[in-house]
Amino acid sequence: MSTDTTLTQPRTDGRPAKRRGYWSLWATVPREFAFLILTMPIAILALVVLASAFFTGLGLIAIVVGIFIVVASLYVARGFGSLELVRLEWAGRPGIARPVWERSDRNQGFWRTMWAPFIDGHYWLYLLHGMIINPIVSVISWSITVAWTSVALGGTTAWIWYRTIPDGRNDTDFWLHDVVIDFLFPGNTWNIDPLLGETIFEFVVGIIFLATLPFVFRGLTLLHDVIARGTLSAWRSEALEREVAQLSASRGAAVQAEDASLRRLERDIHDGPQQRLVRLQMDLATIERKLERDPEHARELLGEARDQARETLDELRALSRGFAPPILQDRGLAVGLQSLATRSPVPVTVEVDLPSDASVPASIERNAYFVVAELLTNAAKHAEARGIRLVASTRDAGAAGHWLDVWVTDNGRGGATAEPGHGLAGLADRVQGLRGMFVVDSPVGGPTTIGAHIPYTPVAASAPPPPSIE
Template sequence: MTLERTDAPPRRRPGYGALWASVPREFAFLILTMPIAILGLVVLATTFFTGLGLIFIVFGIFIVVASLFIARGFGTLELVRLRWAGRPEVRRPAWDHADRNQGFWRTMFAPFIDGHYWLYLLHGMVINPIVSVVTWSITVAWTSVALAGTTGWIWQRYIPDGDGRDFWLHDVVLDFLVPGNTFDFDPQVGETVFEIILGVLFLLMLPFVFRGLTVLHDLIARGVLGAWRSEALEREVQYLSASRGAAVQAEDTSLRRLERDIHDGPQQRLVRLQMDLAAIERKLDGDPDSARTLLFEARDQAREALDELRALSRGFAPPILQDRGLAAGLESLASRSPVPVTREVEVPTDAALPAVIERNAYFIAAELLTNAAKHAGATGIRLRVSTRDTGESGHWLDLWVIDNGRGGAAPAPGHGLAGLEERVNGLRGMLVIDSPVGGPTTIGAHIPYVPLAASAD
């Protein structure tokens, strides 16, 4: 489940200068809207109704399907144009369905059962042409009044007046605003001043008008061309199911590996220790010198078994991780590495990492350091851990392990990196591997998390 942050700063409304900065893009969007909408109407109406008329001879079905795909293209173009005009991106429908793209005929007739295609067709044939005529007309009229009013005093003097004018717009406005006035001034000057005032007012309001018309298209696109909330929920459920399966698989792999390591290591040594103790017991009275030699060997077996158990116990969360946090746990982990580790642990004390994130980050770091020491032939390792707040994408923990070994690391099935990849995927993160032959090897685990304070809210 995706948790929304409650401490996100409120969005600031754009200032007047910012509105003017977006005027060129919004004007280009609005002025091209009607030509594109009319072109879409002509193409879609022609193909759709032609296919509908020929549907009784079967061939028309393919023309109808073609019109639906064309409608999808015009709708996608509208979303791209809105994004270019500065509007927030509209989440698009999931066109590719794994259960529908099986064979030619299922792919061909998929639009008939996908409601988004019909909504795109409705947008291209009805909604967009009607709305575009209105917004395009307002755009042209408003821009014309703003430009003509503010520049008319320059070029109107060069236009022949013919037989003169009997109608002055400024007189009508003054009579409306000030009934019975007796103002007496040159009508040409009055008309010029009125046009300048009107042009300046329209020019000052121009950014708000363009923004409002663009937002109108954006709202329509979000309602008709955007993805449905049910689709987002369905994808979330599928992703969570896949993540849960990956986490279970990773945990099963880890348990099997731990079982194998215990069987091949400490268990064999403890069996050997038991046999040595039995032999010591038999020889203790008759051959004390031989018993003493076996006793020394038994002591070595016990020490080695203890060392192996300590090494295996690092796969569990150590007490230092619970008591002092991830930074201290990674410092302790790096200090025990047989290969020198350069540590760059930049996890703030107020990061409020959940326990499951700390535990998994510790396991991932331990596995990567072990792989670099055992298999990479590295002489130096760099461990870098940091957190970042990306705003809308939430908080992330970034863990990098870089070694100067032989390279060539890849997540082969059944091996350590594949298990790490499953573990990271189960946490809804991503594992990045860059390991060319000859080295160096760079492996990064990026894990999202919700701070404890936010999750508690």
């Protein structure tokens, strides 16, 4: 099986996301608690390691060896930062885009790799995060986590263990519940058992802290997440740079695919219609010479010339279908695919669910038509198939945009691969040139399933022409 691109585009059913309630927050409390309780030990370890390595390297930089130590500290900072991103994902936070560390322009020898951290700002941000930001923030979040958890658990269980504590108080000591009651109800003369009052008060406080525990853990985890997104994530400029590179590669693939198509058209015209036209010219010259001396033979040659002209015209029409088929321009992609299926020598089952409002751009329809025509031809010539299934549809993938999906499945012998220089590789280049995906699933023995998935921007339906005034 050969798969060019794995289909991973998201799907959506159009329904709004279900809001998460209070009790659903408790599902992530264990992971968030584990994240927060381990944050300070990891941050302190990072501070000790990074500060020791970095400042030792700075102190020895005059004897060159310090440069290597500083570089090592930057790589260690990268490791601690990557660990923080992994821990955030484990705690339930959405993934953060990582910087692209290994780039093609950096793989140029040892010294190029050696100096890469000095010129890459991400390494210094990771060092800043591991050596300064995270230790400070982790002390605060860890302290709040321990204090909030202790009050929540201690208060709610105080009624169990409170009476086991030796009472060393005297009459001059004060009780917290007395302070709160006097503040809420000034001038009261209530006589409450101190032990009972203190137990109830601590139980109420514990319940409050326990009820707010998910919000506190979520807030502290979000604090670390926001800091990580600001210092450890990839920059937007890098995403734009990658997109420009992908667009350039896609444009190059499209140009190569078109160039290959033009060369194939030139070869097909040279080997087919051109040879027939040469033969037709020779027949016409022979007819001209024998028209008066041997009219019967000339009449036979005229019939052959007529057949040659008809076959040449049919072949030219067949070649033109790969570029601008008239039925596609006049009646749309759905009818064009039905026409391809009708002309196939192998029976084709067609399942087409395409919009009738011409919302798919003409260029996308033309490329999809060409891909299907090539796939049907390959299935008929090489697959030894007894039947073919053609499925074409569009879908709205939400944030991923609109997609045109085309699947061709045959029950032939299988083993198809998109090797360079072969037809499927050219189709893959064509589809990838449109920023689409080309999928080949063809185990030996069949069946063969090939899919082309092409993104497109819907075209607004044109307004009908105004009525003519007679």
